[in-house]
Amino acid sequence: MHLLLLIVAVAVVLVLGHARLTGRTLQKVEFSMVGLVPAAVIPQLLAFYFPATRIWLPDLLAPVILVWSQLVLLGFVLLNSRRPGMRLLGLGLAMNFVVILTNGGMMPLTPQTASRLSPIDLWAAGSRFGTGKSVVMPTQTTAFWNLSDRLMLPDWFPYQAAYSLGDVLIVAGALALLWAMTHGKKQEPQPLQRPGHVIRDGVIRSVGSGIRTVSEYGPQHIGG
Numbered sequence: 001m002h003l004l005l006l007i008v009a010v011a012v013v014l015v016l017g018h019a020r021l022t023g024r025t026l027q028k029v030e031f032s033m034v035g036l037v038p039a040a041v042i043p044q045l046l047a048f049y050f051p052a053t054r055i056w057l058p059d060l061l062a063p064v065i066l067v068w069s070q071l072v073l074l075g076f077v078l079l080n081s082r083r084p085g086m087r088l089l090g091l092g093l094a095m096n097f098v099v100i101l102t103n104g105g106m107m108p109l110t111p112q113t114a115s116r117l118s119p120i121d122l123w124a125a126g127s128r129f130g131t132g133k134s135v136v137m138p139t140q141t142t143a144f145w146n147l148s149d150r151l152m153l154p155d156w157f158p159y160q161a162a163y164s165l166g167d168v169l170i171v172a173g174a175l176a177l178l179w180a181m182t183h184g185k186k187q188e189p190q191p192l193q194r195p196g197h198v199i200r201d202g203v204i205r206s207v208g209s210g211i212r213t214v215s216e217y218g219p220q221h222i223g224g
Helices: 004-022 038-048 060-079 086-101 113-116 165-181 193-215
Strands: 107-109 135-137
Touching: 038 060, 060 086, 086 107, 086 165, 113 135
Parallel strands: 107 135
Antiparallel strands: none
8 A cells, every 4th residue: 555655646746747737727526425435544544554553453353444445445436436547446446355355354465575575574374464454375375366466566666565456457547537637628828808908898888788778768768
């Protein structure tokens, strides 16, 4: 999730900057049941990412919270599947949910990948990877291994993280949504009216009002 947040944050800055430079307006996208998002994300943040709360969470509750979070997010995506990028995002969530659910409620991580992420530790099969959402499992005993966190960033990259094919689709869906929101109509510059035009328009409107008055009341009502 750290990697997802980092990529999406960078994408938001780049896409919004591009929209501003090209003079495009930000399109408003209406979502149904927006409250489902914090209901899914907040428990996951408290359980896996905030140091002050995650150290108190029993390991038995970690799978329950992760499965709950994935289910609620999938429900939100299904309710808003017609929005730009949401079907792609939902497919990524579904792929992650399948591999998590079929492997005891946690995202599988091979011992080799765990050792690359944390070289100083020895990771036994079946152990939880730190206080995160992953469990160390060899590929032979992992269901849907191809959907697990088996991908790694290049060695030269300053930040190392493991991610899944589902994560890639989630990021792609979020980018598609951002792209749709920032590629509306261009803002057309409003022409400036010269003072003479304003006065002339006002005279024309006044004359037009006078003509309508004459036509409505007749000449007999003019002049008292």
